[in-house]
Amino acid sequence: MTTEFWLNDQYISTDASPGLLLLDFLRRNERLTGTKEGCKEGDCGACAVLIGDLVEGSDTQKAYVDYKPVTSCLVPLGEMQGRHVVSIEGVNMDQLSPVQQSFVDFGAAQCGYCTPGFIVSMSWYLMAERGEPTRAGMQRAISGNLCRCTGYEAINRAGDRLIERFSDGGEWADIWQAGDRVAALVEAEMLPAYFSEMAERLGAIEQPEVSLGGNPIDYFVAGGTDLYVQQGEKIPDASVKILNHFGSKISGKFKHMRGIRAVDGDLHVGALTTFEDFGADPLVQKFIPSIQDDLQLIASLHLRNRATLGGNIVNASPIGDMSNFLLGLGATLILSNGKEQRSVAMKDFFLNYKVIDKRADELIVEIVIPGAAKECAQTRVNFEKLSKRTALDIATVCSGFRCKANADGVIEAVGISMGGVAAVPLYLRKTCDFLVGKTISPATLQEACEIAMGEASPIGDVRGSADYKRLLVRQFMIAHFTECYPERVRFDEFAS
Incomplete structure (x- = not known):
């Protein structure tokens, strides 16, 4: 199988295994070693690259490339068919880009190992963020990047300076407001010129039809975010079917x-x-x-x-x-x-x-x-998760909630799940059966909490003891109802 794509400003046609990691292809085959290998589990972001997909033009808009930041340590090479891959080398110019210069100005690089990933992620933010430039938005863009030297204050200052310069009243505000921001960044010599040609280049690459039949398949690869962590060493030599060929x-x-x-x-x-x-x-x-x-x-x-x-x-x-x-x-x-x-x-x-x-x-x-595409003001939905870190962490316990109650607060339908308290994602059948037909009240919720805790069978592990997780079942039950029905139950009514 031949994979055709653009890597920075270079056309690539390769017969390398479609299951080979993009990270390994960049570093070993193309010797683009600016993209670093860190955790190889998608957590650290040292291997971050941008992947661009062609968005076809219409009567009102010309074709363009939509970029997204990903960790290349979890991406199969075969999925790059018809796409544009941008590594840290791909944002380099004769002069420093605004992101690179900001890192220099604020001393945001220490050992430097994480720096390429941060630069790539921040560059994506300047290229693709649709809202106003904000610190929260910038931090969302780099939420997948970790600095082992803990140089976050300097990195945040570098980001803040970029936000200031692209915001209203800043020297580059007109670039941020441009209809085609990538073109505006290229014109201002803040991105390499080849970005302006990429939509046309990608349009010339033929997209295959994905056939899911045929020869026996060892691995079907969708996102690969768990598969490559668990079995990544086996996949390059196996029979692989890439499900997410772009286009x-x-x-x-x-x-x-x-x-x-x-x-x-x-x-x-x-x-x-x-x-x-x-x-x-x-x-x-x-x-x-x-x-x-x-x-x-x-x-x-x-x-x-x-x-x-x-x-x-x-x-x-x-x-x-x-x-x-x-x-x-x-x-x-x-x-x-x-x-x-x-x-x-x-x-x-x-x-x-x-x-x-x-x-x-x-x-x-x-x-x-079911029913999610209907107008239904009576249905309320909530999600809860507790983990040691806010981002990039596995849940200690997580929970989904959906409830339909009438104007009198009588529950007509309800669904509640709890993760991390059983051998499977747990649907609280007994709790849901109990709640249907009941009026939402502190007393009803208190009894439902007891039933839910009885349905859970958690085990203790590094994320918490069994007793702690069972208590979280109660707390999440309370959180769902107080979040969705604050007019009927308050959290302070369950303080004990």
């Missing part, structure tokens, strides 16, 4: 693996939808108004740009963030082997630890969230 078409019963659509009031979400794309979708935002804030508790921007909903579900981790959230929302899975299709409620999908109701020849095609 490629998936036909037959698998055609809805991409995209989000409303069907008869339900929300159908393709299994290949990334966490970040899920949170950016207008239909999802309408149903889950807090989704952008919720996602800040999950991994980092770099990982959310890669991790897929289907992969998170199939991984079957008891503390999978989005799998627990979707479980609480009452989602149903549509699975197919290309010939037959069936549906399974998520609450019946997880059978035991890492054992799921999926046959070896099946893939998850879609996740269906």
Whole structure:
């Protein structure tokens, strides 16, 4: 299999294994060693690069390239077909870029190992951020970058200076406000000139059709964010099917693996939808108004740009963030082997630890969230997660919640999940059955908490004791209801 793409300003056509890590290709094959190998688990961001996808033009807008920061240590080379990869070398010019100069001015590089990743991530922010320039936005952009020297104050000062210069009243405010900011950055000699030609270059590369049948496959790779951590050494030499070829078409019963659509009031979400794309979708935002804030508790921007909903579900981790959230929302899975299709409620999908109701020849095609595309002011949704760190950390316990109550506060339907308190993502069946028909009140919630704690069977580990996790079940139950129904229950009523 030949993979064709653009790497910085260079056209690449390679027969290297499609399962080879992009990081290894950059460093070993192309000798672009500015991209560093650190944790090789997606946590440190030293290997951050930008991946650009061609967005086709229309009558009102010309074609352009949409860039996203990712950690190249978890990205298969074969997925780069038709894309533009930008490493730290790709932002270099005869003079320093604004980000590079700001790092110099504020002494933001110490040992320097993390610096290329920070530069790439901050450069993406200047190229692609759609809102006003803010410190919070810049910190979101570098949420996937760690500095082992703990030089964050200097890095933040460098970022603050960039924000100041691109904000209203700053010397570069006109660049930020430009309709085509990448073109404006190129014109101002803040990005290399080749960026202006990239849409045309990518348009000349043919995109393949993804066939999911044929020869036996060792690994189906979606986002790869867990697969490469667990089995990364085996994949380059194995038979691999890359599911997320940019721009490629998936036909037959698998055609809805991409995209989000409303069907008869339900929300159908393709299994290949990334966490970040899920949170950016207008239909999802309408149903889950807090989704952008919720996602800040999950991994980092770099990982959310890669991790897929289907992969998170199939991984079957008891503390999978989005799998627990979707479980609480009452989602149903549509699975197919290309010939037959069936549906399974998520609450019946997880059978035991890492054992799921999926046959070896099946893939998850879609996740269906019932009623999520309908107007329903009575339905409220919430997500809770506790971890040692806010970003880039595994949950101690996480929980999804969906509740429909009438004007009198009587619960008509409810779904609650708890992750990290059982061998599987746990759907609180007894608790939900108890709550239906009850009026939301402190007394009702108190009794529901007792039932929920009884359903949990946590074990102690490095993230907390069994007793602590069981207590978190109670606290999350209270958090869900006080967040969604503050007019009926208050947190201070459960202080003890």
